[in-house]
Amino acid sequence: MKRRALGIVLAAALALPAAAHVGSPNVIFEGTAGPYPVRVIVRPPGVVPGLAEITVRVKEGKAQRVAIRPVRWDTGLEGSPSPDVARPVRGDVGLFAGELWLMTSGSYSVHVEVDGELGAGTVIVPVVSAATERLSMSPYLGTLLVALAVLLFAGAVTAAGAAVGESVLEPGSEAGPGRRRAARWAMTATAMLLAVALYGGKLWWDGADAQHERRLARPLSVRASVTVEEAGHRTLALVIDDSDFRQGRWSPIVPDHGKLMHAFLIAEPSLDAFAHLHPVRLDHERFAVDLPPALPAGRYRLYADLTHASGYAHTLTAAVELPPAVPGAPPRTGRLAPDADDSWHVGGAAGEGKAVFDDGFEMRLVPGGPLHAGREVELRFALYAAGGDAAVLEPYMGMLSHAAVRRHDGAVFIHLHPTGTISMAAQTVLKLRQSGAVASGSSALPPAALDALSGHGGHGGHAAAGAPVVMPYEFPRGGPYRVWVQLKSGGRVYTGVFDLQVEPRG
Ligand SMILES: [Cu+2]
Known part of the structure; x- marks a missing residue:
């Protein structure tokens, strides 16, 4: 309970x-x-x-x-x-x-x-x-409260019996049969009265509990499915399946790093395929994106990051099954042509903190001591060109790096940047609101404000040439984690995959 x-x-x-x-x-x-x-x-x-x-x-x-x-x-x-x-x-x-x-x-x-x-x-x-x-009650407190309640209940019943049966007797004398019967009646009536009161209390308690339960934040539910088109393209379709959202009770979705939605696909349970895609909005609640042919068939977990004009940012998740890619499908054109910023990586974690790419580039996890849950940590990564020189990094969607962090079992997922865990779009929106550029209380944003969000402004931190990229984080709990780190150099996005062991709190 x-x-x-x-x-x-x-x-x-x-x-x-x-x-x-x-x-x-x-x-x-x-x-x-x-x-x-x-x-x-x-x-x-x-x-x-x-x-x-x-x-x-x-x-x-x-x-x-x-x-x-x-x-x-x-x-x-x-x-x-x-x-x-x-x-x-x-x-x-x-x-x-x-x-x-x-x-x-x-x-x-x-x-x-x-x-x-x-x-x-x-x-x-x-x-x-x-x-x-x-919040749940500890078993110790629960047992204590039940014991006290039993004691009080028994005490009240006994007291009622004594009040009727013995309170008016001379010291040392015995109660007669009539008085004893009256005392039993008094005890029964008291027990029944208390039982009714207890039942009322339980109804009230359950009501308060249910009310709290209803007020708990529920993520918007999203349905994801994949269809294979005639030309062989695979389309991932997302439907935000929430009546409040459909009826416009959420403020509009605003672009973050110039994209309305950032979707991550992670193969389950192997975690050996990853994609960072940017679905296109088809109508109010439907989004779609072309799937890269490199992504193998199988079960995936979808994480979709959205930011609203109120600054509310959340991650929607769904399970989705990918059918196999059709070999020889021509590159997709039109509305669902792949976004130039879409990226993916198929493969497991790098050994010894070193991810090697086919062009000789290397991404390294820069060790920074043991990782403990509940403590500030800095995750550091460096990219080296073939030959060993530090690679010249370029911003990828306005940020020096993007990382997706997932506890192996899926209990934790977060999208990190050198700026930390926040949505940059949320920060921009809230800043505009506080500056008075958006009327307070208005849920929509004026076009000028939207312009500020669709740019690829370089707010994503900067690193001295050769210095590692640093992403601050605090792991909420211990366990095995996988991190997909994305750095861009020479127009190519490098996705390094690393496994990290995080020590439990304490
Ligand atoms: Cu990012």
């Missing part, structure tokens, strides 16, 4: 999938607040309302004051609580920590202001506030 423990006890929590990830709710942002390079981590509470934990690391420049405030997407700064000053963490120069209440579900941002010797700087970190957890 799992029940919401009425906020009395915080025991084991069951996480359900929601938001722009699967099973990885913490937000890590790496970027700048004005002149200050910062890393911001937001640990959302998983319940609404709830207290989010925020840490801000100012990596350069002496910061005197860091202030944080939660801003709902539709209220703007003026409708938000006044900023809280984050406290400096003793013994860790440049690290500030604080907590913020997220009062409702939906798209939020944490507005961070840094003041110090270089002046003032601000940055906006998108956060999805969603109830994702149903």
Whole structure:
């Protein structure tokens, strides 16, 4: 029996999938607040309302004051609580920590202001506030409460019997048969009354539990299927199968890195085939994309990243079966012609942290010590040209690198960049909203705002020539993970596949 423990006890929590990830709710942002390079981590509470934990690391420049405030997407700064000053963490120069209440579900941002010797700087970190957890009562507490209830029940019944049967007797005298019968009646009536009260209590409890259950964030459901066209092309079709979405109760989908949808396909259970595709929107709820002939037939897991005009970003997932590719099918043209930014890789993980490509290029995982769940880590990768020189990296869809991270069993999936776990589109949208370029409360974006999203602006970090690309992350739990890292050089996207072992928390 799992029940919401009425906020009395915080025991084991069951996480359900929601938001722009699967099973990885913490937000890590790496970027700048004005002149200050910062890393911001937001640990959302998983319940609404709830207290989010925020840490801000100012990596350069002496910061005197860091202030944080939660801003709902539709209220703007003026409708938000006044900023809280984050406290400096003793013994860790440049690290500030604080907590913020997220009062409702939906798209939020944490507005961070840094003041110090270089002046003032601000940055906006998108956060999805969603109830994702149903707290369960620990068996120990449950047993204790049941034992106490039995004791109280028995006590109340005994007390009622004693009150009727013995309270008016002289000390030392025995109750007569009539009085004993009356006492038994009193005890029976009390027991029945208490039973009715208990039943009422159970109904109320179940009602509260069901209400919480209904408020839990559910990912939009998506159906995926593949059809083989006459010319031999395979079309992956996606239908967002959700009545709220169909009826327009979600704000419009906005492009991220210039694409409305980023879809990842990962072969299950082998994980030995991977694709990063960009489906085209056919109508309000239908998307489609041509499948690269190189992807072998079999069962796949689809992850589709979407960002809304509210800044709400989430990952939709579905299972899909791929039929075999038809040999000799001509390259596809027309509306479903392959996107130049589509990429894929067939093959297992690189041995010894070194992925070798057919043109002699090599991608290496730069070791950074053991990985522990629940701790900030930096995943570093470097690309070398044939001959061993560091390759000159080019942005791939505006970012220096993209990575898909999946726990082998699928319990965790996240799309990472050097900027961390956030959706860049969500950050842009929320920034526009706070700047007043979008009327607060309006769910749609004006064309000028959409322009800002469809470009391939180079916001994806930069690396000194030869320096590894760094992607910050915090693994939510231990276990075996696979990472597909995508770096671009000389017009080619290199996908390196690496297996990582993450130690459990503690
Ligand atoms: Cu990406």
